Amino acid sequence: MSQTTTKQLSASKLLLVVAVVAIIAGAATGVWKMPHDTFSPDRITVNKGDNVVIYYRNIEDTTEDHNFHMDSPYTFDVVVHAGQTENFPVVSTLHGTSDVTIHVNQTATITFRANWAGVFPYQCLIHQPTMTGYLVVLG
Numbered sequence: 641m642s643q644t645t646t647k648q649l650s651a652s653k654l655l656l657v658v659a660v661v662a663i664i665a666g667a668a669t670g671v672w673k674m675p676h677d678t679f680s681p682d683r684i685t686v687n688k689g690d691n692v693v694i695y696y697r698n699i700e701d702t703t704e705d706h707n708f709h710m711d712s713p714y715t716f717d718v719v720v721h722a723g724q725t726e727n728f729p730v731v732s733t734l735h736g737t738s739d740v741t742i743h744v745n746q747t748a749t750i751t752f753r754a755n756w757a758g759v760f761p762y763q764c765l766i767h768q769p770t771m772t773g774y775l776v777v778l779g
């Protein structure tokens with residue numbers, strides 16, 4: 641049986657939201673809100689072999705783009721939607737990429753399988769060093 645837990649935190653500046661869903665038994669779904677030019681959450685923990693889905697939303701109050709990048713060996717498939725949910729029209733689709741950049745009010749649905757155990761950074765290459773997070777894959 642799977643169990644879903646939802647967490648929601650708020651902050652005074654709500655500029656970027658990353659929701660992470662790990663599709664596993666006992667999966668957790670979270671929506672975290674956070675300060676400018678940082679990832680929230682900045683740590684994602686999954687098990688090796690999990691199918692990971694990351695909803696990466698740009699809710700900037702400016703016209704600022706944000707990027708999601710992972711170093712080798714990880715790559716991902718991504719579908720970019722023209723709004724803050726997956727219900728908006730598809731803007732672009734990429735397969736086996738290591739980078740995606742989204743404009744304000746777009747959502748990227750990022751999917752990959754956690755094939756390698758270890759700790760792997762994910763970054764917005766536009767906003768270094770503050771926009772760095774870590775994928776923890778338990779082997």
Ligand SMILES: [Cu+2]
Pocket residue numbers: 677705706707764765766767771
């Ligand atoms: Cu950024």
